[in-house]
Amino acid sequence: MKESFLLALRAFMRGRVALLLLVAVGLIHWLMPDFVRSDGTASGILEMHVRIVPGFAAAVILLTVLSTSCGMFARERELKRLSLTLVRPASAWGVVCGKWLATTVLAAAAIALSSVLVLAMPPALPGQAGVPPCRHHYEPTLPPPAVVAGHILGGYLRDPATPEAVRKAPKRAVLALLTTKEMDRYDVVKPGETMVWPFDVPRLKRQMEEGAELTLRVRFSTQFELRTPVAGILTLGDMSAVVSNSTQAVIEIPLARTGKGDGVPSPLNLTFANTGRSAVMIRPRRDLVVLAPADSFAWNLLRSQIEVWSLAAMLAAYGLFLSAALSRPVALFTALVSLAVVLMAPSVVAQFPDEFNASFADRFGLWLSRAVQSATHSVSAPSPITDLATGRAIEGAELLRTLAGNVLLLPGMLLSLAAFIVRRKPFADG
Amino acid sequence: MNDAVIEIHGLVKTFRDFWLRPLASALRGVDLTVGRGDVFGLLGPNGSGKSTTIKLILGLLRPTAGEVRLFGLSPRSRRARARLGYLPELSYLHPFLTARETVLYYAGLSGLDRRTSRERAAELLSRMGLEGSADRAVGGFSKGMARKVAFAAALVSHPELLVLDEPTSGLDPLATRDVKELIRTLAAGGMTVLVTSHQLFDMQDVCTRVSILSQGKVVGEGAVADIVAASADPRHALEDYFAAAVGAKEGNPA
Ligand SMILES: Nc1ncnc2c1ncn2[C@@H]1O[C@H](COP(=O)(O)OP(=O)(O)O)[C@@H](O)[C@H]1O
Numbered sequence: 136m137k138e139s140f141l142l143a144l145r146a147f148m149r150g151r152v153a154l155l156l157l158v159a160v161g162l163i164h165w166l167m168p169d170f171v172r173s174d175g176t177a178s179g180i181l182e183m184h185v186r187i188v189p190g191f192a193a194a195v196i197l198l199t200v201l202s203t204s205c206g207m208f209a210r211e212r213e214l215k216r217l218s219l220t221l222v223r224p225a226s227a228w229g230v231v232c233g234k235w236l237a238t239t240v241l242a243a244a245a246i247a248l249s250s251v252l253v254l255a256m257p258p259a260l261p262g263q264a265g266v267p268p269c270r271h272h273y274e275p276t277l278p279p280p281a282v283v284a285g286h287i288l289g290g291y292l293r294d295p296a297t298p299e300a301v302r303k304a305p306k307r308a309v310l311a312l313l314t315t316k317e318m319d320r321y322d323v324v325k326p327g328e329t330m331v332w333p334f335d336v337p338r339l340k341r342q343m344e345e346g347a348e349l350t351l352r353v354r355f356s357t358q359f360e361l362r363t364p365v366a367g368i369l370t371l372g373d374m375s376a377v378v379s380n381s382t383q384a385v386i387e388i389p390l391a392r393t394g395k396g397d398g399v400p401s402p403l404n405l406t407f408a409n410t411g412r413s414a415v416m417i418r419p420r421r422d423l424v425v426l427a428p429a430d431s432f433a434w435n436l437l438r439s440q441i442e443v444w445s446l447a448a449m450l451a452a453y454g455l456f457l458s459a460a461l462s463r464p465v466a467l468f469t470a471l472v473s474l475a476v477v478l479m480a481p482s483v484v485a486q487f488p489d490e491f492n493a494s495f496a497d498r499f500g501l502w503l504s505r506a507v508q509s510a511t512h513s514v515s516a517p518s519p520i521t522d523l524a525t526g527r528a529i530e531g532a533e534l535l536r537t538l539a540g541n542v543l544l545l546p547g548m549l550l551s552l553a554a555f556i557v558r559r560k561p562f563a564d565g
Numbered sequence: 566m567n568d569a570v571i572e573i574h575g576l577v578k579t580f581r582d583f584w585l586r587p588l589a590s591a592l593r594g595v596d597l598t599v600g601r602g603d604v605f606g607l608l609g610p611n612g613s614g615k616s617t618t619i620k621l622i623l624g625l626l627r628p629t630a631g632e633v634r635l636f637g638l639s640p641r642s643r644r645a646r647a648r649l650g651y652l653p654e655l656s657y658l659h660p661f662l663t664a665r666e667t668v669l670y671y672a673g674l675s676g677l678d679r680r681t682s683r684e685r686a687a688e689l690l691s692r693m694g695l696e697g698s699a700d701r702a703v704g705g706f707s708k709g710m711a712r713k714v715a716f717a718a719a720l721v722s723h724p725e726l727l728v729l730d731e732p733t734s735g736l737d738p739l740a741t742r743d744v745k746e747l748i749r750t751l752a753a754g755g756m757t758v759l760v761t762s763h764q765l766f767d768m769q770d771v772c773t774r775v776s777i778l779s780q781g782k783v784v785g786e787g788a789v790a791d792i793v794a795a796s797a798d799p800r801h802a803l804e805d806y807f808a809a810a811v812g813a814k815e816g817n818p819a
């Protein structure tokens with residue numbers, strides 16, 4: 136393990152891959168803001184600095200990692216060096232792991248450089264911080280959509296009025312459909328009525344007790360007209376805000392202390408009392424987020440870059456796995472195609488949840504997309520650069536889940552397979 | 566015999582393509598026994614299956630049929646691998662490593678500790694006459710020098726069995742003599758050597774036993790001393806023996 140690790144590191148260093156990558160990352164940070172014109176507004180410049188530049192650097196790093204790892208065993212085999220390694224008593228697993236570790240170290244170095252440059256070269260924005268704030272995003276503590284879907288289905292089945300077709304339909308498909316519907320469900324608050332959503336997050340309560348300043352990110356919809364005025368009172372525990380608004384865009388409303396001083400109630404709820412003249416519609420799972428201050432942009436940058444690194448580690452393992460079986464161009468092509476499939480699977484599942492009336496091919500495609508999505512959740516779920524740019528604090532538990540999937544679970548499987556294939560002789564060189 | 570280092574019985578290897586259609590029958594039933602202390606020459610023309618035999622012995626390929634035992638163990642076992650050294654027919658070294666780093670790398674893969682590796686690398690490199698270039702990148706080495714580095718790497722684990730595939734091919738006469746001298750020294754030290762070559766007179770003065778392969782079959786085998794004694798022209802004894810063996814197999818006596 137140690138030998139193949141050092142060997143691969145030396146190859147990166149003396150073969151100039153490392154140098155080229157670091158220079159590329161440096162140039163991206165240094166030149167891109169000048170060459171690619173942002174719209175010139177403060178938010179455009181900020182967007183360039185915290186989203187486009189680090190995102191492009193991350194893409195370059197990930198592609199470099201993928202293409203080097205795709206060549207690692209292929210090249211050894213081409214140059215008939217693999218047999219020299221395989222006749223030694225060292226375990227193939229150790230050899231594979233060493234190469235993988237070296238690749239993750241290369242990625243870590245490049246990612247570290249990228250983060251340092253983001254911090255070291257903040258744009259000069261008069262009268263504004265050079266970085267966005269970093270805030271916790273708290274969502275309503277509703278039961279998981281799949282559970283709700285289960286209840287709804289149970290209700291249907293018990294109801295004698297339910298048509299036979301619904302009873303006969305495949306249960307899994309109905310559940311999937313109901314789950315998607317639940318994600319986009321609207322709560323309608325009629326004039327004069329009040330709607331309640333639970334926000335029972337222990338840390339949110341703690342932050343409220345400590346007197347944190349909260350903001351509600353919300354989107355009000357009205358049924359018919361785009362510019363219907365919305366009026367009402369929002370209350371979250373001992374904080375509240377008066378709403379008077381006529382837009383359907385996502386808005387942020389700061390909450391103020393009511394001054395009653397009776398502390399944070401438990402359970403904690405968000406309520407909206409509609410004092411206007413028309414009904415207001417809110418999707419509780421999409422339109423309601425309580426924003427609370429988190430640590431600094433720098434810490435969030437660190438977390439987001441760790442997520443990027445975890446993706447690099449996963450891609451390195453995947454590339455090595457492909458490289459164990461295929462030649463470099465074929466491995467790289469396969470890697471890129473399958474990466475596209477992995478990244479697209481969630482939107483396929485989200486957009487085509489309906490298995491009814493679908494052809495066999497469509498049903499198969501959907502089934503495959505679901506399988507791919509659940510197997511590669513840790514790859515497709517995190518959006519480190521978007522989180523960084525929108526100032527969403529990446530939570531510790533989230534980060535751990537991503538790391539467990541991308542650095543332990545998937546690489547563990549892929550590297551074991553790679554070691555197995557490398558040892559299988561039909562593939563050995565000569 | 567307990568002293569056999571390599572035992573091969575009825576070895577058959579048919580290369581197949583991805584769809585498992587046969588491509589080439591490299592070996593068609595080979596039997597071999599290499600005893601401890603032998604310098605065993607596996608001779609035969611190009612394409613006769615020498616390298617294939619070696620890869621099967623090393624566990625790099627799986628036999629289609631038949632059996633290979635290395636030190637009485639499966640060639641795929643780690644304990645067997647720990648006891649052998651291998652110099653492939655064609656080997657490209659890692660061009661950016663120095664000669665010393667190359668030897669240390671393979672020493673590490675063989676599980677030697679740092680100190681032993683360093684001592685042995687220095688000793689082997691000077692024995693190969695490479696002290697002066699030990700810290701130069703091997704990417705710039707000549708073929709002969711690269712072969713010497715590979716030799717040093719093969720020897721660094723002090724193997725009981727050394728497997729050399731065409732160690733002299735492509736070398737100039739002086740380098741060839743160095744290689745043969747080295748084999749002799751190693752054999753005198755008690756190492757078992759399996760060496761292949763398509764140049765017969767090359768090996769006559771080095772090997773103790775030879776086996777002649779032709780089209781994937783052993784067509785002759787014996788102690789070099791016996792062959793030389795039975796020969797009319799001792800200088801070309803192996804060549805004559807080989808010609809006779811191949812000729813007899815093909816049914817047109819030489
Ligand atoms: N990987 C392979 N795939 C297909 N055929 C092969 C392969 N390796 C060797 N062969 C065939 O097996 C035969 C023996 O090859 P080899 O053992 O390399 O001969 P030698 O080393 O004696 O010159 C040749 O006909 C060769 O074409």
Ligand SMILES: [Mg+2]
Nearest residue numbers: 615616654731
């Ligand atoms: Mg050969």
